[in-house]
Amino acid sequence: MDLRSIIAPVIQDREALEEFADVLSERAPEIEHEISLLRKSPLNRDTISSLFRAVHNIKGDASLCKFDLGVAIAHPIETMMARFREGEIPFSDLLAEMILLAIDRLELATEALLAKKSVDNLQLAILVQGLDALAQESTEQIDAACADLIEAVSGFPPVLPNISSRTPRSSIPSPEQKNTTIDLQFFRSLALQFESRSPLFKGRTMRILRLAQETNKAGKSPVDPVQLEAAIYLHDIGMMFMPESIWLKVGKMSSEDKVTLKNHPTFAAGLLQRVPGWEAAAEMVAQHHEMPDGGGYPAGLRHGDICTGAKILSIVDAFEAVMLKHIHRGKNRSVLRAIAEINACDNQFSPI
Numbered sequence: 001m002d003l004r005s006i007i008a009p010v011i012q013d014r015e016a017l018e019e020f021a022d023v024l025s026e027r028a029p030e031i032e033h034e035i036s037l038l039r040k041s042p043l044n045r046d047t048i049s050s051l052f053r054a055v056h057n058i059k060g061d062a063s064l065c066k067f068d069l070g071v072a073i074a075h076p077i078e079t080m081m082a083r084f085r086e087g088e089i090p091f092s093d094l095l096a097e098m099i100l101l102a103i104d105r106l107e108l109a110t111e112a113l114l115a116k117k118s119v120d121n122l123q124l125a126i127l128v129q130g131l132d133a134l135a136q137e138s139t140e141q142i143d144a145a146c147a148d149l150i151e152a153v154s155g156f157p158p159v160l161p162n163i164s165s166r167t168p169r170s171s172i173p174s175p176e177q178k179n180t181t182i183d184l185q186f187f188r189s190l191a192l193q194f195e196s197r198s199p200l201f202k203g204r205t206m207r208i209l210r211l212a213q214e215t216n217k218a219g220k221s222p223v224d225p226v227q228l229e230a231a232i233y234l235h236d237i238g239m240m241f242m243p244e245s246i247w248l249k250v251g252k253m254s255s256e257d258k259v260t261l262k263n264h265p266t267f268a269a270g271l272l273q274r275v276p277g278w279e280a281a282a283e284m285v286a287q288h289h290e291m292p293d294g295g296g297y298p299a300g301l302r303h304g305d306i307c308t309g310a311k312i313l314s315i316v317d318a319f320e321a322v323m324l325k326h327i328h329r330g331k332n333r334s335v336l337r338a339i340a341e342i343n344a345c346d347n348q349f350s351p352i
Contacts, residue, residue, distance in 0.1 A: 006068045007124035011113055013066065020065040021110045027061070028103050030054040035096045042091045052081045055099075058106075072128045073106045076135035089139050094146040097158055097336065098134070101150060102127060104337055108344060121344050123153045154340035180226060183275060187233035194237055198248055200324055208232055211316040223309040224280060230272065231284035231313055238267030262297045265289055284309035288317060318342060 011017055034051035041047065055078045062070025077099055083089045105127055109119045130149040137145045150158045188205070195201040209232045216223050239247040242264065246257045253261070269286035272278045287310035290296035292303035322338040 003125060003128065006072050007128060008119055009067075009069060009113070014114070016065040017067060017110065017114060020061055020067050020070060021114060023061045024058065024070070024107060024110060027054055027058045028107060031058075031103055032100065035100060038091055039093065039096055048081070048085050052078065052085060055081055058103075067110075069109060069124070069128075070106060073102050073131060076131035077102060079135040083135075089142050092143050092146070094143045094150070094158055098146040098150055101153060101337055101340060102131060104341060105153065105344075108341065123344075126152050150336070154336060155343050156336060156339055158336055180277070183278070184226070184229060184233070187230050190237055191233040194240060197240070197244065204320060205233065208316050208320050211319060212312055215312050215316060219308075219312075223284075223312060227278065227280040228284065228309050228312065230278055230281035231288070231309060234268050234272055234281070235285045235288050235313055235317065236264065236268065237271065238264030238269075241267045262289070266298050280307075280309065283307050284313055286310075288313040290314075315342065318345075 031051065031054045034047055034054060037044065037047045038051060055074055059071055059074035059078055062068070062074060080089065080095070080099075084091050084095075089095075105122055105124065109122055109124060112119050112122070127149075130152060134142065134145050134149060147158050150156075191205040195204055209229060212228055212232050213225065216225060216228055239261075242260060246253070246260055247264075249257065265286050265288060269282045272282035272285060284307060286298070287301060287306050290299065290301040290306045290310060292306070294300050294302045319338055319342050322341050323335075
């Protein structure tokens with residue numbers, strides 16, 4: 001079959017694709033769970049069999065739903081698992097990361113197709129061809145081949161550091177800002193109160209602050225670091241003015257919940273606007289969910305109208321969300337897979 005028809009299919013049966021998406025949302029956590037177990041006990045025959053069945057079932061589900069992309073991704077993974085089951089190849093961290101990245105891409109592609117969005121940014125041709133080659137790779141070269149394919153699909157080498165939750169060094173206020181330190185301490189206390197509403201948020205503020213500071217520094221500090229720090233602390237504080245049943249909800253939100261949630265930047269920015277000296281931070285907070293194509297909220301701003309601080313905040317906030325996206329599966333995403341998913345978003349973020 002023509003590769004193009006696999007990686008960018010014309011959806012003939014939307015109901016069948018929706019059915020596959022539902023099944024995949026159940027199968028993918030099984031794969032993550034079994035891989036987590038195999039990393040601890042790579043010779044456990046029951047776990048090996050369970051992982052093989054989970055991948056085989058995805059291929060079967062995709063075939064029944066006539067979704068060739070699902071078959072094209074699952075089949076070579078199934079082949080690799082069969083080789084591992086027979087003792088022909090070892091199960092390594094690189095192989096595990098490659099399988100998880102491939103399943104991530106299948107989920108993202110399925111979601112994009114259902115939303116009638118382009119999948120060109122997902123590197124699916126490279127992934128499908130690479131998985132086919134990987135399934136036949138020699139024992140000696142399979143880890144190196146996994147590393148190469150991971151980098152080709154994600155844009156990053158497979159070895160990346162974890163993001164620290166330790167408190168980074170605070171920005172140094174300018175001499176004329178006499179009350180800045182007191183304000184920042186208060187803002188930080190509010191952020192920590194927000195964190196305390198869920199154990200999933202533990203360390204969230206400091207991780208986002210560290211990422212924002214490093215991103216700003218990498219861009220030669222186009223944003224006042226003091227204002228950026230304040231924006232990090234308060235950007236989601238507006239959530240606390242809404243029912244916890246909405247913003248602490250696990251799983252999909254209703255359309256009504258989404259409409260309500262879109263008010264949180266306005267609430268948070270409104271608080272900052274009423275504190276003298278924090279106008280720039282308020283602007284960042286108000287705009288951090290805007291998108292370059294005008295599809296964001298609350299004002300539907302386009303790229304040129306979004307301030308640089310909001311662009312930084314948007315990226316680091318989304319990165320943290322992706323890291324915790326599937327926390328209900330028992331484990332958050334690796335840094336590599338989170339970066340790969342962020343990079344696959346072709347219209348959500350503005351270039352800084």
